[in-house]
Amino acid sequence: xxxxxxxxxxxxxxxxxxxxxxxxxxxxxxxxxxxxxxxxxxxxxxxxxxxxxxxxxxxxxxxxxxxxxxxxxxxxxxxxxxxxxxxxxxxxxxxxxxxxxxxxxxxxxxxxxxxxxxxxxxxxxxxxxxxxxxxxxxxxxxxxxxxxxxxxxxxxxxxxxxxxxxxxxxxxxxxxxxxxxxxxxxxxxxxxxxxxxxxxxxxxxxxxxxxxxxxxxxxxxxxxxxxxxxxxxxxxxxxxxxxxxxxxxxxxxxxxxxxxxxxxxxxxxxxxxxxxxxxxxxxxxxxxxx
Amino acid sequence: xxxxxxxxxxxxxxxxxxxxxxxxxxxxxxxxxxxxxxxxxxxxxxxxxxxxxxxxxxxxxxxxxxxxxxxxxxxxxxxxxxxxxxxxxxxxxxxxxxxxxxxxxxxxxxxxxxxxxxxxxxxxxxxxxxxxxxxxxxxxxxxxxxxxxxxxxxxxxxxxxxxxxxxxxxxxxxxxxxxxxxxxxxxxxxxxxxxxxxxxxxxxxxxxxxxxxxxxxxxxxxxxxxxxxxxxxxxxxxxxxxxxxxxxxxxxxxxxxxxxxxxxxxxxxxxxxxxxxxxxxxxxxxxxxxxxxxxxxxxxxxxxxxxxxxxxxxxxxxxxxxxxxxxxxxxxxxxxxxxxxxxxxxxxxxxxxxxxxxxxxxx
Numbered sequence: 136x137x138x139x140x141x142x143x144x145x146x147x148x149x150x151x152x153x154x155x156x157x158x159x160x161x162x163x164x165x166x167x168x169x170x171x172x173x174x175x176x177x178x179x180x181x182x183x184x185x186x187x188x189x190x191x192x193x194x195x196x197x198x199x200x201x202x203x204x205x206x207x208x209x210x211x212x213x214x215x216x217x218x219x220x221x222x223x224x225x226x227x228x229x230x231x232x233x234x235x236x237x238x239x240x241x242x243x244x245x246x247x248x249x250x251x252x253x254x255x256x257x258x259x260x261x262x263x264x265x266x267x268x269x270x271x272x273x274x275x276x277x278x279x280x281x282x283x284x285x286x287x288x289x290x291x292x293x294x295x296x297x298x299x300x301x302x303x304x305x306x307x308x309x310x311x312x313x314x315x316x317x318x319x320x321x322x323x324x325x326x327x328x329x330x331x332x333x334x335x336x337x338x339x340x341x342x343x344x345x346x347x348x349x350x351x352x353x354x355x356x357x358x359x360x361x362x363x364x365x366x367x368x369x370x371x372x373x374x375x376x377x378x379x380x381x382x383x384x385x386x387x388x389x390x391x392x393x394x395x396x397x398x399x400x401x402x403x404x405x406x407x408x409x410x411x412x413x414x415x416x417x418x419x420x421x422x423x424x425x
Numbered sequence: 426x427x428x429x430x431x432x433x434x435x436x437x438x439x440x441x442x443x444x445x446x447x448x449x450x451x452x453x454x455x456x457x458x459x460x461x462x463x464x465x466x467x468x469x470x471x472x473x474x475x476x477x478x479x480x481x482x483x484x485x486x487x488x489x490x491x492x493x494x495x496x497x498x499x500x501x502x503x504x505x506x507x508x509x510x511x512x513x514x515x516x517x518x519x520x521x522x523x524x525x526x527x528x529x530x531x532x533x534x535x536x537x538x539x540x541x542x543x544x545x546x547x548x549x550x551x552x553x554x555x556x557x558x559x560x561x562x563x564x565x566x567x568x569x570x571x572x573x574x575x576x577x578x579x580x581x582x583x584x585x586x587x588x589x590x591x592x593x594x595x596x597x598x599x600x601x602x603x604x605x606x607x608x609x610x611x612x613x614x615x616x617x618x619x620x621x622x623x624x625x626x627x628x629x630x631x632x633x634x635x636x637x638x639x640x641x642x643x644x645x646x647x648x649x650x651x652x653x654x655x656x657x658x659x660x661x662x663x664x665x666x667x668x669x670x671x672x673x674x675x676x677x678x679x680x681x682x683x684x685x686x687x688x689x690x691x692x693x694x695x696x697x698x699x700x701x702x703x704x705x706x707x708x709x710x711x712x713x714x715x716x717x718x719x720x721x722x723x724x725x726x727x728x729x730x731x732x733x734x735x736x737x738x739x740x741x742x743x744x745x746x747x748x749x750x751x752x753x754x755x756x757x758x759x760x761x762x763x764x765x766x767x768x769x770x771x772x773x774x775x776x777x778x779x780x781x782x783x784x785x786x787x788x
Contacts, residue, residue: 352664360740361660 148404176423178275187303188248195239196257196302200295202233207291226287233294234267258378265371266333273349274340282339289325296321314323319415330375337372344368439441481507482558484528491515491561494545498546500555505542506557521637524562567637574627577646582620588658589613597666599664606668611678612737619685619729630692632699634707660739674736681732686715688725695722699763707767709777718781719764720757727753727784750784757783 206229213225237260244253266286270277277283296317301311350364478503482495496510499767508520520542527549530538532668539550540559550557594603622728661665690713696709715722727750734742761782769775781788 301578354663355667357667357738358740359660359663359666359738 181235192243192248193302193306195219195416196305199233199236200298200302202229202236203294203298205229206233206287206294210284210287210291219281219284220279222284222287227272230287231267232289234263237263238253247413262333262371262375262378266336269368270336274343274347276343277340278335280336280339282332285328286336289329289332292321293325293329316419320419321414334372334375338367339373341365341368429520435686441766451665455678471504478555479550479554481546483511483561485561486559488714490570500547501782502546502547503542503758504544504546507540507546511561518563519567521567522564524564526560526562528558528560547728550623552675564639566640566776568640569636570631570633570638571627573629573638573643575624576643577650578620578623578627580647580651581658582617582624583652585616585662587659588655588662594662594664601664603664606666608668608674608736609662609666611674612733615678615681615736617734618734622685622689624694630696632696634699653741657739657741657745660741661737669736669738673738677732677734677736679732681729681736684729684732687689688729689724691715691722691725707764709768709775716780718783719761720753720783721758723753724785755784758788 184395206226209225210222213221217225228295237385240249240251241253241260243249244256271283296314300310300318302313303314349366350362352360352362354361381422464704478497479500480497483491485491485602492511496507496514501556504525507525508523511523512519524539525540527540535664537550537560546557556772583607589605592603593774669677694712694715695710698710710719710721714724718724727746730746730749734746761780765777768775
C-alpha cells in the first residue's frame with residue numbers, strides 16, 4: 136500500500152532512531168541523506184527488516200502505479216478512438232487488477248507495516264470494490280454508460296498521483312514539491328467528479344439489479360436469512376454521503392495520519408471537500424515557508 | 426444595609442452594592458450576591474472569618490482563557506465549588522458538562538489528572554501557592570444515563586411486537602394469512618421480557634459511575650439497538666420463517682432464561698458494591714460468577730443472546746450476537762485493566778486476583 140508515513144517506521148526500530156524522524160517530517164527537503172546513511176544503529180536485524188519493508192513498499196506502490204497508468208492510457212485511447220461506450224472494455228483488466236490490489240493496503244494497515252487507520256481505509260476500499268465488481272462487472276448494462284469514463288479517469292488520475300507520491304517517498308526518501316501540490320490540488324476537481332460518477336453508476340444500475348435478481352438469497356431457508364441486492368444497493372447509496380462524512384470523522388480521530396489518509400479517498404462529501412481545502416492551504420503554505 | 430441572599434452554596438451574607446464590585450474572597454457568589462465592603466481586607470464572609478483566596482485560572486485545551494481573569498474561591502473550596510462557580514458565570518456549562526483536568530505536560534506519560542468533585546482544590550495545588558491552573562473541556566449537552574438507556578431499550582420493545590402482531594410483511598409483498606409457530610411466540614415473550622428487564626434495571630438497580638452521558642450517544646445507541654432490533658424482528662417473525670426442532674427450541678430458551686436470571690443476579694451484586702452516596706468508586710467484585718470472571722454480567726448477557734439464537738436460528742440474530750460480544754469484550758478489557766491497575770497490591774490495597782476477563786476459556 137502507499138505508505139502513510141515513512142517516519143512512522145522508525146518508531147518500530149527503537150528510540151535511538153527518534154532523532155531521524157525529524158528529518159523526514161518535510162517531504163520537500165531538497166536532498167536527503169543517501170539510503171545507506173539513514174539506516175539507524177539498532178541491531179542489524181532491525182535494519183534488515185527496515186530495508187526489506189522499504190523495498191517491498193516501493194515495489195508495491197510503483198507496480199500499482201503502473202496499473203493505474205495503464206487504466207488512464209487505455210481509457211483516453213478508447214475515448215479518442217471509439218467513444219465513451221468502449222472505455223470499459225479497454226480498461227477492464229488493469230482496472231480490476233489495480234483496484235483489487237488495494238486490498239493489500241488493508242492488510243498492511245492491520246499488520247502494522249504502514250501507519251494508517253484501518254477503520255478509515257476499509258469503507259473507502261469497500262466502496263471502490265463495490266463499484267468495480269458489484270456494479271461494473273456484475274451488471275453489464277452499466278458498462279456503456281458515459282459515467283464510466285468520468286469514473287475511470289477521476290480514479291486513475293488520483294491514484295497515479297497518490298501511488299507515485301508514496302512510491303517516491305519509499306524509494307527515494309522524499310517526494311518533489313510539485314507532486315505534493317498535485318496531491319492536494321487535483322482533489323478539488325476529482326472528488327466531485329469521482330463521487331458523482333460512483334453515485335450515478337449505482338443509480339443507473341438499480342433497475343437492472345432488480346430485474347436480474349442477482350446475489351439475492353430468499354426465504355425460506357434453514358438459517359432464516361435474506362439478502363436482497365437491490366435494497367442493499369439502495370442502502371449503500373443512502374449512506375454514501377454521510378458515510379464519507381463518517382470516514383472523515385474517523386480520520387479526525389487518527390489525527391497523526393491525517394494528510395496522508397485523505398488520499399485514500401477519491402470521493403467525498405461537501406464537508407470533506409471543505410476540509411481538504413483547509414488541509415491544502417496548510418500543506419502548501421508549509422512547503423512554501425520551509 | 427444588609428440583605429441575606431440565599432444561594433445554593435452561600436457562604437456570604439450579601440450586602441447591597443451599587444458599584445458592581447466583586448467580593449475578592451468568594452468570587453463564587455458573584456452572580457447572585459451583591460457585595461460591598463468597608464475595605465477589601467476586612468470583608469468578612471458568612472462563616473465569620475477572614476479567608477485566603479484561591480485563584481483558579483481556567484483555560485481551554487488550546488490555552489485560551491475560558492473565564493477572563495479567572496475565578497477566586499475560598500481557600501477550602503472544593504472542585505464542586507469551582508464547578509458551581511463556572512456554571513454561575515457561564516450558564517450553559519452545568520457541572521456535569523464540565524471536564525476539569527490539571528494541565529497535561531506534553532511528552533509525559535499517561536493521561537491528565539481529572540479533578541474529582543468532592544476533593545479540595547488545595548489538594549491539586551503543589552507547594553504553598555494558592556494559584557491553580559485548570560484545563561476545561563466542554564463535554565457537550567448531557568443526558569442522564571437513565572434517559573439514554575430508556576430510549577435505546579424502548580425501540581426494540583416496541584418494534585418487535587409490531588412485527589409480530591401487525592401485518593407489516595404485506596408491505597414487502599407477502600400477502601395472505603401468516604402461520605405463527607410456537608417458537609415465534611416464545612421468542613416474542615423472551616425478547617420483550619429481556620428489554621423490559623433492562624429498563625427496570627436501569628431505573629431500580631444500576632448505580633452509575635458517571636451521572637450523565639453526551640447527547641450524541643442517544644442517537645448513536647438508539648441507531649444501534651433500534652436497527653438491530655428491526656433486523657432481528659423482521660427475520661424471526663417473517664411469514665416464511667423456518668423453525669428449528671422442538672428440542673433445540675427448548676434448550677435454547679431454557680439456557681437463555683437461566684442466563685438472564687444470572688445476569689439479574691450479577692447486576693444486584695454490582696449494585697451492592699457501590700454505596701448509595703453515588704461517588705462511583707471501584708471495588709473488587711466477588712461472589713457468584715464474579716469469583717471467576719471480572720465481567721460476569723457481560724458474560725451472562727452474551728450467553729443469554731446465544732440461547733435466544735439457538736432457539737430462533739437466524740443469521741440476523743447471530744450477527745447481533747457477534748457485534749454485541751465484540752463491544753462488550755472491549756468494555757470488559759478496559760474494566761479488567763482498570764481494576765488490575767487500581768488494585769495492584771501496593772500500599773495496603775488488595776491485589777486483584779487472577780480471573781478471566783469476560784469469556785472463559787477464551788479471554
